[in-house]
Amino acid sequence: MLSVKDIQTVYFIGIGGIGMSALARYFHSLGKHVSGYDKTPTPLTRQLEEEGISIHYEENLELIPRQAELVVFTPAVPATHAELVFYREGGYTVMKRSEVLGVISNSSFNICIGGTHGKTTTTSMTAHLLRHSGYGCNAFLGGIAVNYQTNFWSDSRNVAVIEADEYDRSFLRLYPDIAVITSMDPDHLDIYGTEEALQEAFVDFSKRLKPGGTLFSKHGLPKAMALKADHHFTYSLQNDAADVYATDITMHDGSYHFSVVVAGERLDGFVLHMGGMHNVENAVVSIAIANQLGISLEKIRAAVEAFRGVKRRFEYVIKNREMVFVDDYAHHPEELRALINGAKTLFPGRKCTVIFQPHLYSRTRDLAAGFSESLNLADEVILLPVYPARELPIEGVSSELISAAMEPGKVVVVEKDHLLNYLRENYIPAVNQEFGALLITAGAGDIDTLVNPVKMLLESK
Known part of the structure; x- marks a missing residue:
């Protein structure tokens, strides 16, 4: 080798x-x-x-x-x-x-975190808990951890926290000691063909666990009974049928206060300064991993409270009385659903406007109905054209495929180059000064290049 x-x-x-x-x-x-x-x-x-x-x-x-x-x-x-x-x-x-990651992970103790969504935040959170607590780890992240402004760090301890990517079946080259499966929602069907084949790949991922390894899987996943691990625990946001779950969740100034129950033991006093209830769920499994590694409750608490999130994962661009502007990488219907619900729960009463850039023609074609349903949760939607990434156009597939199934009058399709002008002429004049506004940019393409221009436009007005 x-x-x-x-x-x-x-x-x-x-x-x-x-x-x-x-x-x-x-x-x-x-x-x-x-x-x-x-x-x-x-x-x-x-x-x-x-x-x-x-x-x-x-x-x-x-x-x-x-x-x-x-x-x-x-x-x-x-x-x-x-x-x-x-x-x-x-x-x-x-x-x-993926092959190189396999070589690297062959000789270390590995915490490998997979799932069609939720994996980047969970990986970053877990790696942060190990770093902040002094336990130490090498980290290979699928996003930029805001605390450290990087997606990689090294440590003398031979422990690696690795984001396990299902695209191209990459995660089947890893050697986990601890594995996490956050979700199995249909995605990358250009690779897998069917939802069933995608789910089978996650079953195969669980089989990659080393003897004596531990699996944490989200409660209620399809194929749950087929997942293989010597030690298998389920986790959930609040479902007490899971082995690990949060309880007594309260919200204060955009932060969450909660306790976590781990196999019957209650761990109190956690504070997460990151929006979205789905991120509390991500914190639940990260806390369970840190607890299993023997990190003290006091150090875990301090690390959770110090976590500043991941760039483009419920990232606050502007947050004041008049305007809350959130940027997020959400590019799957379930991610959009969690993002919009989380934002509206944290900031009730504000009109919620989502600017969404679909990513990939194939994903838009396969999941158009799901995108329409999730985006309908917003009060107003501005759709940008599909970002093609690695794909050539597919006949009949465009952002209009999503907008056609949405509530009439709620959605408009705007060219990327015209977005700032549209916001200047149509969005800003309609902002309700009394209740404030909630604006979200979402997508995995190049919509991130618009975040600063949009921020500057909003602040100038």
Whole structure:
């Protein structure tokens, strides 16, 4: 098997991806020579460059390292990519990101957190609890932890907290000692074909647990009886039929105060400064993991209260009496449902407007009805065109597929370039100054590039 310690030069094709950049930072932290390619500069690639990692933005064989001992690529890169073709045909060691994570996790104690949604926040929260408490861990996150402004950190303790990605069946290369399954809602059907096949992949993920391993799965998941683990616990937001659940939840100034019951034992005094009841549920399983690892209740409490969230996961952009502006990565109907319900519960009485950018033509086609149903929970919806990512257009699939099934008069489709003007002329004049407004931007495409312009527009008015 590949040995990380023997490799000195690593090249990444698609280095700007959230998972790829975490791996790049891992190798960079070990003193390896790391460089990479990506299609366009982003805030994340600029951060990597500031950290000393060389990146170029054109598909150019003149710019690649010929001495690369390991080439890592993401499945989002087309197989015809000139650099990828060169390395493959040249006999270089070329591996998917998931394969490299498998190599890294083969020799450590691993906490692997999977699910079609909820996994990034839960992974970040769990890693934060271990770091803040002094327990220590290496962290490979699918988002930027606000506390540390990074998606990777290292530690001398041989424990890894890893976001287990189901896309391309990547998580089936990991070796968990503790595994979490947050959800199995249909997604990535371009990969799996059917919801049943996706669920079977999560069953297979549970079978990856090492002997004596522990599985925490959300209470009520499909295929629950088929999940395999020597030690299996279910968790829930408030359902006391689960082994782990929250109780006595109260809200105060946008924060949650609650207790957690773990296998009959009540742990009191938790405060979470992050919006959305679904994030209390994410905290429940993170607390259970920290408790199982023997971290003291006092340290867990302090770590939960200190957690500042994950960028683009219920992230407050503006929060004052007149305007609450939340940005979120939600790109699945169930994520949107949790996001909108959570925001409306925290800020009742405010008109809730959601700006949503659908991600992928295939996901829009497969889940259009679910998107329409979830978005109908908002008072007003502004839909942007579908962000294609790795896909070519599919005939008959557009944002209008979602808007057509929504309540009349509630939704408008606006071109991305026209959004600021639309907000200036239509949204801002209608804001109710007495009760205040609640604005949400959501999506996994490039809608994040609009967050600061929208913030500046709102603050100028």
